[in-house]
Amino acid sequence: MRARKVMAGTLSVILAGSLLLTGCGSNTTQIAKEDIVKVWTFPVEKNYAKNFDAVKADFEAKNPNIKIQKEELTWAEGGKKFDTTVNAGNPPDIMFIAPSAKYISTGLEVPVENYLDAKTLADYYPSGLEYMKVDGKLYGLPLYMKIQTMGGNKKLLEEAGIDWKSIQQNGWTWDQFKQLVKKGTKTNADGKQQYGFVFNGSGVDFSELLDHLNMNNGLPYALDKNSKYTYTNPKFLDTLKFIRSLITEGISPKEANQITPQKRMDYLYSEQAMIIFKAMPYYEVVIADNNKKVADKTAPAGQKQIDFVLLPEPHADGQQAAVLGGVDGYTMFKQKSYNGDQEQHLKNIAKVMVALTSSKAGASAVTLNLPQVTKSGEDMWKDKYTMSPENKAEVDRLFKTIVPPTQVNPDKSLKAIKIYDEVIKPDYQALLGGDKTPERMFQDVQNKAKELFGQ
Amino acid sequence: MKGEIKDLKGASFYIKRGLIYMVLILWSLFTFLPLYWMLVSSFIDPNSSASLQFTLVPKEFTLASYSYFFTFNKNVLRWLFNSLLISGVVTLANVFFASMAGYAFSKLRFPGRNAFFWTLMSSIMIPGQVTLIPLYILVVNVFNMSDTYFAIILPGVVSVYNIFLMKQYMTSIPSTLIDAARIDACSEFGIFRKVIFPMAKPGVAVMAIFTFVGQWNDFFWPFLVTKTSTMRTIQVGLSSFKFADSTQFGPMMAGAVIASIPMFILFFALQKYFLQGITIGAIKG
Amino acid sequence: MKKMADADNRWARNRQFIQDYGWSYIFIALPILIFLTFTLYPLLRALVMSFQTYHVMGSEWVGFKNYAYVFHRELFSKALINTLLYTLGTVPINIIISLGLALAIFQLGKKSQTFFKASFYLPAVASGVTISLVWLFIYDPMPEGLMNQFIHLFGFANVNWLGKVDTALLSLMFLTFLGGHGSGLILYLASLGGIPKTIYEAADIDAASTWSKFRNITWPLLKPTTLYMLVINVIGSFQVFMSAYLMTSGGPDHATTTIAYLIYQDAFEYFEFGVAAAESFILALIIVAISVLQFKYMGSDVEY
Known part of the structure; x- marks a missing residue:
């Protein structure tokens, strides 16, 4: 009986509470003189929330009629939330995402050039802006430039007799890579299996090695300048064969398609991997953090302090060495139905976007060890970088070999994405697992390309 | 109670019992593994990466992850409150409405009964992925309920799964009891309240737990329809520990442990009902 | 008048x-x-x-084009077969396991019952993500993986459980056998508790065997619960999504692509909501048909 009374009491309190709280919570409509710009972002780097708030405070002080409303998403599910709202016609004004044919096809992604003046735009380096374009139209602004490459454990490289300094400067071919890296596969000092080369074949971007090696084999992008599909070229088959041979020759683990990015790092830390893919300049910071943990004994048993060197990716014989570059940044969206002065709102959005990517916002690039995207950022932050001189020199060298993106027709780009997701990705998993030969996979790609492109 | 037949039990009885215990214990140890791991990982230093390793024996013990969890965001307690409120309301609503509907579908005869029932049933056979966007448009764009408790609660107020569960559970309640009550001039609602509901208590308790746990653990819908930190539920809040490649595992697990406490409490509070064997005589008297 | x-x-x-x-x-x-x-x-x-090419700014009518596309789509039939295999391989076994566990626990004393109920059900409250992380450790393809360590004891070489076409789906099925019976167990226990003891006492007077008591009393009286379990589990298994999403991304070579995962990809990776909707309605028709059959054969209302 008493229990029932308590239950009833709790229930009424809960119900009353819910009514009260929703009463205050639902007050979303505002008769606003000030324009609210909604920004969705992610924890981009460890200090990003702080950096963002500083930029926001600065901006709002200078533009009292514009308010920035920030929502921080999670990496795991944020994309799906965004996709849902885009397809419901209700996306935020600014999203931390690269422009893509997928979003442009909804009609809600807005080209920004009309809302920016030439002087503002001139502050951005053109190489970075190029990545924010689709079919020649600019849809957003970059926050930092990025490059992805390989990296190695200096000690293990030297043990295997590899002259990493010379490789940094001169690069290497696929054959040279195999010959040298093979020496890294052995039993290590702890009696564990060590591999010459460990790459992530599982996780979000599990097929990135394929893209990078294609790029180093004269196939930088699925679509070339004339929007022609390129993965039906026999060179694609050569790339597949090369990757497969890394596994059959024992250079990489035969469980490659289950190596997550985390596992790849674990192998690096426990000296079970001599060279890892992928690696970014920021890893110098990540690895230094882990070295500290090893010193404090808070790292898992068996982990060692690692001296990390960035390395160029090997290229096919007779092909140019190339690096996959890119940017991360903000793109601009509109809603299906906006109550108010749409044009003025878009102008304000563009202003916010500039503030979120230039000068003061460059702090993020510093944390990530990546170059600035604006001249104003360069001036403000150039003395703040802390990177080992060798790696810094390597980053500068690698930036010179970046292949700029191609500007292609969005419809064709969607088809290329479809081939990639429906055929290349699943087949690639099977290729790594030994369930599919390179020839079979190449055949599958050709068949699908014929179906979609008729070539 | 079992005393009088004890002498009849031979050695084979104890061997059988022993075997049952052994299998059950081994099995439950295994199913307990995720929970155990969650607990062990929650006692690890928030900055340590050791928690990503799977170990049976805990290597460190510190409550730092817990204090980190409670201080990293000023709304942590609010998230817990939100989750309690939302799951509580949804559970009570289901207990009330789903058991009524379950009674109607199992024991009452009325025109359109099967049609209604199968319309409800077929709706749960469509995967949620395709109704997500229309539902979002309805709740956020049409009803303008974004960032309110209503947006989270209303779609879950009565679930077809629960109606079906209650219908199945009430099917085996003897109709003779209902007829007897009718002769005693009970109204239909009176029958439901005085006869059916008490007899269906074990089923209702099970449903209450399932609903509470389901709502408590629901992540994507609350994440989708809320935007301010104060309106988030604990599951949505927990996910914000994920940062780029690395995850702050200790605090996340500490949060998961804290977040499962209400479910544990509810389970132990309601579990006595599952055992309650009801004898017909007891109800009749 | x-x-x-x-x-x-x-x-x-x-x-x-x-x-x-x-x-x-x-x-x-x-x-x-x-x-x-x-x-x-x-x-x-x-x-x-499902009859449109969905665009947020204005959809186009395409008639039955989406349905025609789905019917001819190889990937859809592959996903359908995967899903059917998964359902046939998991639902009956898991219902039998839940029932077996419930019967075993039901004969124990009150304290033991509580203990086992808690230890089988409570792990289910830990989120699916935590559980899938544990299973990723168990299925770790390297020699240090738990499952591999286990089969090493019997002299087998280590297996790339989730990475090979022939073991990936089986591995996803196997993980349902060892966990996740908590809900079914509790449901069965509640139903067992609802069966009047007098009926068993009457059978005891007739000196009925344990099997005949199960066959003639327990099983028929549990039928409504079993029907519920069957229908709900078939629906759940036809819509299984999380394990493919969290553990295999549908691979390798679509070996673990289930229909629900395919629908998810069509909707949220390609924004082809029309195709995803058509696939959903075909899937729903299949499930409705199966459910109707189940009701027909299991649905006779039993009373005592």
Whole structure:
């Protein structure tokens, strides 16, 4: 009986509470003189929330009629939330995402050039802006430039007799890579299996090695300048064969398609991997953090302090060495139905976007060890970088070999994405697992390309 | 109670019992593994990466992850409150409405009964992925309920799964009891309240737990329809520990442990009902 | 006069109708109302979508094009086969396991019952993500993986469980056998508790064997619960998504692509909501057909 009374009491309190709280919570409509710009972002780097708030405070002080409303998403599910709202016609004004044919096809992604003046735009380096374009139209602004490459454990490289300094400067071919890296596969000092080369074949971007090696084999992008599909070229088959041979020759683990990015790092830390893919300049910071943990004994048993060197990716014989570059940044969206002065709102959005990517916002690039995207950022932050001189020199060298993106027709780009997701990705998993030969996979790609492109 | 037949039990009885215990214990140890791991990982230093390793024996013990969890965001307690409120309301609503509907579908005869029932049933056979966007448009764009408790609660107020569960559970309640009550001039609602509901208590308790746990653990819908930190539920809040490649595992697990406490409490509070064997005589008297 | 009588009659009939059935409709009114708004409306929108190429700024009607595409789509049949295999391989076994566990636990003392109920059910409250992380450790393809360590004891070489076409789906099925029986177990225990002891006592007087008691009393009286378990588990397994999403991304070579995962990809990776909707309605038709059969063979209302 008493229990029932308590239950009833709790229930009424809960119900009353819910009514009260929703009463205050639902007050979303505002008769606003000030324009609210909604920004969705992610924890981009460890200090990003702080950096963002500083930029926001600065901006709002200078533009009292514009308010920035920030929502921080999670990496795991944020994309799906965004996709849902885009397809419901209700996306935020600014999203931390690269422009893509997928979003442009909804009609809600807005080209920004009309809302920016030439002087503002001139502050951005053109190489970075190029990545924010689709079919020649600019849809957003970059926050930092990025490059992805390989990296190695200096000690293990030297043990295997590899002259990493010379490789940094001169690069290497696929054959040279195999010959040298093979020496890294052995039993290590702890009696564990060590591999010459460990790459992530599982996780979000599990097929990135394929893209990078294609790029180093004269196939930088699925679509070339004339929007022609390129993965039906026999060179694609050569790339597949090369990757497969890394596994059959024992250079990489035969469980490659289950190596997550985390596992790849674990192998690096426990000296079970001599060279890892992928690696970014920021890893110098990540690895230094882990070295500290090893010193404090808070790292898992068996982990060692690692001296990390960035390395160029090997290229096919007779092909140019190339690096996959890119940017991360903000793109601009509109809603299906906006109550108010749409044009003025878009102008304000563009202003916010500039503030979120230039000068003061460059702090993020510093944390990530990546170059600035604006001249104003360069001036403000150039003395703040802390990177080992060798790696810094390597980053500068690698930036010179970046292949700029191609500007292609969005419809064709969607088809290329479809081939990639429906055929290349699943087949690639099977290729790594030994369930599919390179020839079979190449055949599958050709068949699908014929179906979609008729070539 | 079992005393009088004890002498009849031979050695084979104890061997059988022993075997049952052994299998059950081994099995439950295994199913307990995720929970155990969650607990062990929650006692690890928030900055340590050791928690990503799977170990049976805990290597460190510190409550730092817990204090980190409670201080990293000023709304942590609010998230817990939100989750309690939302799951509580949804559970009570289901207990009330789903058991009524379950009674109607199992024991009452009325025109359109099967049609209604199968319309409800077929709706749960469509995967949620395709109704997500229309539902979002309805709740956020049409009803303008974004960032309110209503947006989270209303779609879950009565679930077809629960109606079906209650219908199945009430099917085996003897109709003779209902007829007897009718002769005693009970109204239909009176029958439901005085006869059916008490007899269906074990089923209702099970449903209450399932609903509470389901709502408590629901992540994507609350994440989708809320935007301010104060309106988030604990599951949505927990996910914000994920940062780029690395995850702050200790605090996340500490949060998961804290977040499962209400479910544990509810389970132990309601579990006595599952055992309650009801004898017909007891109800009749 | 006649008209009056007619009206009176109709009035009386209506009154009789309300008296007879009014409560029935009141009992189901709110569920139906909520259902109409939050389920049926989105569902109808999705049905419309399945005949369209969905665009947020204005969809195009394409008739049965999406359905035709799905019927000819190799990937859809592959996913359908995967899903069927998964369902056949998991649902019956898991129902038997739940029932077996419930029967075993039910004969124990009260304290033991509580203990086992808690230890089988409570792990389910840990989120699916935590559980899938544990299973990723178990299925770790390297020699240090738990499952591999286990088979090493018997001299087998290590297996790339989730990475090989022939073991990936089986591995996903196997993980359902060892965990996740908590809900079924509790449901069965609640139903077992509802069976009057007097019936068993009567059978004891007739000196019935354990098997005959199970066959003639327990099983028939548990039928409504078993039907529930069957229908719900078949629906769940036809819509299985999380394990493919969290553990294999549908690979390798689509070996673990289930229909629900395919629908997810079509909707959220390619924004082809029309195709995803068409696939969903085909899937729903299949599940409805199976459920109707289940009701037909299991649904006889049992009473004691």
